[in-house]
Amino acid sequence: xxxxxxxxxxxxxxxxxxxxxHLSGCAVMRxxxxxxxxxxxxxxxxxxxxxLAQEGWPxxxxxxxxxxxxxxxxxxxxxxxxPTLEVARTRIAASEAQAELVNAASGPFVGAAAEVDRQSxxxxxxxxxxxxxxxxxxxxGPWYTEARVGARASYDLDxxxxxxxxxxxxxxxxxxxxxxxAQVELLLASNVAQVYFDLQLLNEKEGLLREMHxxxxxxxxxxxxxxxxxxxxxxxxxxxxxxxxxxxxxxAAAASQRHILRESLRFLIGxxxxxxxxxxxxxxxxxxxxxxxxxxxxxxxxxxxxxxxxWYVQSSMDQISAAxxxxxxxxxxxxxxxFDSLHxxxxxxxxxxxxxxxxxxxxxxxxxGRLNAGLAATRSQSNALIAQYNEAVLQAVREVAQxxxxxxxxxxxxxxxxxxxxxxxxxxxxAEACHQRGLIDSAISGExxxxxxxxxxxxxxxxxxxxxxxxxxxxxxxxGYEVMPKRQKIAVAKQENSAR
Numbered sequence: 001x002x003x004x005x006x007x008x009x010x011x012x013x014x015x016x017x018x019x020x021x022h023l024s025g026c027a028v029m030r031x032x033x034x035x036x037x038x039x040x041x042x043x044x045x046x047x048x049x050x051x052l053a054q055e056g057w058p059x060x061x062x063x064x065x066x067x068x069x070x071x072x073x074x075x076x077x078x079x080x081x082x083p084t085l086e087v088a089r090t091r092i093a094a095s096e097a098q099a100e101l102v103n104a105a106s107g108p109f110v111g112a113a114a115e116v117d118r119q120s121x122x123x124x125x126x127x128x129x130x131x132x133x134x135x136x137x138x139x140x141g142p143w144y145t146e147a148r149v150g151a152r153a154s155y156d157l158d159x160x161x162x163x164x165x166x167x168x169x170x171x172x173x174x175x176x177x178x179x180x181x182a183q184v185e186l187l188l189a190s191n192v193a194q195v196y197f198d199l200q201l202l203n204e205k206e207g208l209l210r211e212m213h214x215x216x217x218x219x220x221x222x223x224x225x226x227x228x229x230x231x232x233x234x235x236x237x238x239x240x241x242x243x244x245x246x247x248x249x250x251x252a253a254a255a256s257q258r259h260i261l262r263e264s265l266r267f268l269i270g271x272x273x274x275x276x277x278x279x280x281x282x283x284x285x286x287x288x289x290x291x292x293x294x295x296x297x298x299x300x301x302x303x304x305x306x307x308x309x310x311w312y313v314q315s316s317m318d319q320i321s322a323a324x325x326x327x328x329x330x331x332x333x334x335x336x337x338x339f340d341s342l343h344x345x346x347x348x349x350x351x352x353x354x355x356x357x358x359x360x361x362x363x364x365x366x367x368x369g370r371l372n373a374g375l376a377a378t379r380s381q382s383n384a385l386i387a388q389y390n391e392a393v394l395q396a397v398r399e400v401a402q403x404x405x406x407x408x409x410x411x412x413x414x415x416x417x418x419x420x421x422x423x424x425x426x427x428x429x430x431a432e433a434c435h436q437r438g439l440i441d442s443a444i445s446g447e448x449x450x451x452x453x454x455x456x457x458x459x460x461x462x463x464x465x466x467x468x469x470x471x472x473x474x475x476x477x478x479x480g481y482e483v484m485p486k487r488q489k490i491a492v493a494k495q496e497n498s499a500r
Contacts (some may be wrong), residue, residue, distance in 0.1 A: 204460055
């Protein structure tokens with residue numbers, strides 16, 4: 001048979017396979033269930049009575065807005081050496097390697113082949129003549145040493161896009177891992193900022209506690225002087241001592257808390273026992289976040305966790321396409337070019353040359369429901385991911401609303417607390433002026449200054465709560481992360497509008 005005629009027969013076989021597909025290939029697939037609907041942009045908008053601060057979005061390096069070089073350096077170090085982020089990066093590398101493996105499996109394969117087969121031929125088998133020694137036929141059985149050397153090649157024809165769908169699913173998984181790594185970076189930076197703020201606020205709180213302790217010492221001395229002159233019982237002095245000891249307890253607790261915060265910060269930045277230097281105290285200032293005036297489907301592009309779920313959903317859709325393509329016939333081509341001989345001494349002779357070209361087709365006709373079960377399982381997993389995505393979107397909108405409301409409420413309370421601080425300061429300074437003029441003694445003056453110090457402590461706690469709420473809102477908005485290009489945003493919006 002000539003090569004031309006062989007190729008014509010191969011084409012005829014392929015056409016017959018396509019005809020068989022038309023008759024029975026699609027019949028084995030049961031009706032696939034519809035995918036779960038994803039939320040539209042109208043369903044993820046904030047309520048009208050929740051107004052965000054101003055136009056814009058948190059910048060990528062949002063922490064630089066606090067103008068604190070120590071904070072900048074700590075976050076840079078954490079993004080470089082954190083063990084948590086290193087875990088996320090290794091997951092990306094593993095998913096990329098898996099995607100390369102899936103993609104490579106669908107491509108052509110060419111390799112060298114060499115084998116030696118020492119065999120004894122049965123006299124009663126199909127090659128029975130070779131099991132005997134018949135000089136006229138050139139047989140000297142039953143033992144032969146067959147050798148083969150040459151090149152082998154294979155290629156699967158992806159007519160229905162199954163291999164392409166598997167590759168796209170693997171790439172979607174890679175993109176999801178990258179978005180998860182961005183989420184780790186965002187949480188890591190926000191955690192570093194919050195721990196750093198706690199340390200700085202703790203320094204200020206310790207300063208206020210020491211001021212209160214000094215006042216308590218002065219009050220205790222005044223009571224002791226009164227008791228020594230018989231002007232009041234000793235119990236007043238003891239009460240003052242108890243209040244001093246209470247402040248000592250608070251100072252000791254603050255020192256322990258500082259060690260705990262430093263260890264947390266050291267872990268977050270991936271530093272060793274000596275890798276975290278002493279932090280200089282700085283005065284923390286609130287910075288109004290740059291926030292959008294409204295919020296819709298833009299949140300999908302700015303939240304890395306939502307992007308990760310979106311990529312997982314897309315990957316599951318590609319897996320469904322691959323599961324459907326498995327119902328159709330698969331075509332492949334196998335080839336061999338080289339030398340084959342029953343006698344090794346004749347292996348490299350011209351007469352031992354061999355060429356094989358083997359087109360093949362396989363079509364699932366009866367598989368006891370395996371393919372349908374696989375498709376149903378893949379569809380169920382995809383619907384579960386879509387439901388998880390929908391839930392995460394609504395949860396994200398709720399978090400943004402709550403963070404905004406919390407921040408507004410904290411700022412209002414902080415403004416009111418500032419007024420209380422000013423009023424308490426006026427009382428304390430007035431008492432101190434009376435003491436300087438000899439109108440009241442040291443104990444009364446000290447007692448008058450304690451409310452001022454207490455109100456300053458409450459104001460400091462509210463200030464810290466505002467800073468935490470700022471960082472939490474920035475993190476909830478995605479912290480400046482953006483993966484979806486503008487053209488893709490427009491395409492998503494059009495797709496959602498057409499779906500409605």
